[in-house]
Amino acid sequence: MTLRALWCAYPWDLIDAPDAASRARDTGADGIALAAAYHGVRAATPLHPRHRLVDAQHSAIYVPYRAEIWRGHRIRPRPAGDWVSEGAFQSAATSARAAGLEVEPWVVLTHHDDRGGDGGSLRVHNAFGDVYGYALCPSHEAVREYCATLASESVLLSGAESVVVEACGPLGVEHLGAHEKTTGSDWSALDAALLSICFCNECERAMAAAGHDPDAVRNRVRGGVGSGAARIDQVLADATTAVLDVRRSARDLLAHVVSVAARAAGAKKVRFHAQPDPWATGPFAALWDTPGVADALILPADHLSARERLRAPQNGERLGAYLSVLPPENPEGFATLWASRLRGVDDLYLYHLGLASAQRVDAGAAVIDAVRVAGDPGR
Numbered sequence: 001m002t003l004r005a006l007w008c009a010y011p012w013d014l015i016d017a018p019d020a021a022s023r024a025r026d027t028g029a030d031g032i033a034l035a036a037a038y039h040g041v042r043a044a045t046p047l048h049p050r051h052r053l054v055d056a057q058h059s060a061i062y063v064p065y066r067a068e069i070w071r072g073h074r075i076r077p078r079p080a081g082d083w084v085s086e087g088a089f090q091s092a093a094t095s096a097r098a099a100g101l102e103v104e105p106w107v108v109l110t111h112h113d114d115r116g117g118d119g120g121s122l123r124v125h126n127a128f129g130d131v132y133g134y135a136l137c138p139s140h141e142a143v144r145e146y147c148a149t150l151a152s153e154s155v156l157l158s159g160a161e162s163v164v165v166e167a168c169g170p171l172g173v174e175h176l177g178a179h180e181k182t183t184g185s186d187w188s189a190l191d192a193a194l195l196s197i198c199f200c201n202e203c204e205r206a207m208a209a210a211g212h213d214p215d216a217v218r219n220r221v222r223g224g225v226g227s228g229a230a231r232i233d234q235v236l237a238d239a240t241t242a243v244l245d246v247r248r249s250a251r252d253l254l255a256h257v258v259s260v261a262a263r264a265a266g267a268k269k270v271r272f273h274a275q276p277d278p279w280a281t282g283p284f285a286a287l288w289d290t291p292g293v294a295d296a297l298i299l300p301a302d303h304l305s306a307r308e309r310l311r312a313p314q315n316g317e318r319l320g321a322y323l324s325v326l327p328p329e330n331p332e333g334f335a336t337l338w339a340s341r342l343r344g345v346d347d348l349y350l351y352h353l354g355l356a357s358a359q360r361v362d363a364g365a366a367v368i369d370a371v372r373v374a375g376d377p378g379r
Contacts, residue, residue, distance in 0.1 A: 003375060005348045005368045006031040008106060010043060011062050011088035012054050013354025014095045021099035023047070024353055027365035028372070031102030033164050033349055036089055036154035037061045037077060039111045039134070040177075046357050054083050059114040061150070062089040063105070063157040069149065074142040075122065077150060078114055089158060104162050104271075105154040109147040109258065110136040111167040111283065113177065118142070124170055124198045127221035135171035138254040139202035139246070147254060148261035155265040162269035163262050164298065164349070169251040169285025172196025187225075193232055194221045196281045203246055210242035217243060232279065244278060252290050259293040271296040271320060271347070275303060284322075296320050296347055304341060320347035323367065325360040335366035342367070343374045 007024045009032050014020045024032060039059045045051055061077035064087070070076040080088055093103045113134040115123075122143050124135040136143045147168075155163050173182070173195035187195065204214035217239050224235030233240040255272065262270045274287040274297040284300055287293075298320035321342055325331065342348065348371060350364045 003348060003368070003372050004031075004346065005029045005350065005371075006033045006102070006104060007353035007364070008033045008035075008349055008351045009092070009353040010035045010038065010041075010054070010056075011092035012043075012084045013045065013048065014092035015085060015088060016050050017048050017095075019049075020047070020353070021096045021101060023361060024096070025099045025101055027361060028368040029101065029350070031104055032092075032096045032353070033104045033106040034089065034092055034096065034158075035108075036063050036105035036158060036163075037107045037109075037150050039108055040113045043355060045354055047361070048354070056083050057081055059108075059112045061153070063154055064090075066153065066157075069153060073146055073149065074118055075112070075136070075146040077146075093158060103158065103160055104164055105158045105160050106164045106166065107151055107154045108166045108283075109150065109168050109254070110138060110143065111171055112136050121201070123200070124172070124196075125200045125203075126173065126195050127197065127199055127218045127225075129199075132171065132173070132175070134175050134177055137170055137198050137200050137203065137250070138168075139198070139200065139206060139250040144254050144257050148257045151258045152261040152265040155262050155267045159266075161267060162271065162295075163267050164271045164273070165258060165262075166273045166283050167285065168255050168258060168272055168287060170196070170198055170247065170281050172281030174282060188228075190229060190232060190235075191225050193279050194224050194235060196279075197221055197243060198247070203250075206246040206249070207239075207242060210245065212239045212242050248278070248286070248289075251285055251287065252293075255285075255287055255290050255293045269295040271298055271318075273298050273322065275299065298322050298347065298349060301338065301342065304345070318346035319344070320349060321345045322349045322351060324351040325356050325364045325367075326352065329360075329363075331359050331363035334363040335370040338367050339370035339374045342371045345371065 041056050043054045060080040065079040096103050115133045120131045122140045124132040124137045207214045259270045272294045273284045275284040276288040278286050280286040296318035301321045301323040
């Protein structure tokens with residue numbers, strides 16, 4: 001199967017940048033995964049002819065905002081602010097298509113940092129009562145409705161035949177956001193997992209329905225953070241399966257409604273960021289064992305060693321890899337490092353066209369070529 005390679009990009013990376021799309025094409029890429037809905041970000045644009053930084057101050061939708069579609073939703077996206085021109089997605093997509101590139105809308109679901117409207121009630125709450133304002137909890141019907149509509153509008157208004165979905169599940173305690181000041185806590189991976197368990201009203205109801213007292217589970221989590229326990233089941237004990245099932249059920253239902261909505265809007269392919277870790281939160285949700293919703297699963301490249309644990313592909317399902325060319329990756333020797341590790345991958349997503357220096361874009365080009373050569377030794 002021929003490798004399909006795409007660069008991730010924001011609309012402003014291609015707008016007023018005549019060489020951006022051809023730069024992507026000349027790396028050997030087939031397309032652009034173009035942000036149609038994205039959280040706030042302060043983004044460098046080192047190769048753009050008109051600016052060097054873009055400050056997207058809140059989550060925004062970059063396809064047209066249709067007020068009549070969003071009327072009545074508890075959560076609604078905001079149009080982009082003054083950091084990008086009106087009609088941003090269409091302008092960027094036109095530039096990419098003119099260069100012969102496929103355009104695939106890239107939609108971020110539950111990573112949502114615009115806190116207006118829900119008062120925090122639809123967000124992830126940890127065991128200590130802290131609310132993660134950037135993290136919508138998919139246990140809520142209103143969140144699922146928002147995400148499904150976001151996917152549907154992104155497909156319908158982009159005219160694309162495929163969509164790539166990020167953050168199809170809860171986000172946890174880790175957040176690569178503005179002014180993040182959590183690294184000095186020295187939380188272990190287990191601590192982070194415990195602090196990522198949600199205790200919002202809906203998740204608590206689901207725990208109770210599974211036969212577990214949410215207050216008792218909360219107290220176990222509180223006691224487990226910083227305890228030095230080796231495994232999560234040592235903290236949660238007999239509630240382990242129930243807590244994981246609450247998250248899995250919410251995540252699977254979200255993936256289902258998003259997939260159905262995207263296909264109804266015209267998507268022939270729906271691709272999801274995923275991870276094999278059943279406790280995974282964040283951009284790559286634990287969708288490893290969710291059959292029937294995805295045409296492709298896209299894993300972080302450093303998780304590909306777990307590929308043998310992937311269930312048998314269903315209905316032509318593809319395996320994708322998400323590879324960052326940004327620091328801490330070293331562009332020197334980048335292609336050699338990744339060529340064999342990415343062999344057999346169907347889809348390669350390179351992060352990120354607009355954020356990368358010329359040297360890092362060149363490293364991405366080298367990796368695309370090296371993976372194709374590795375997959376076709378006769379070249």
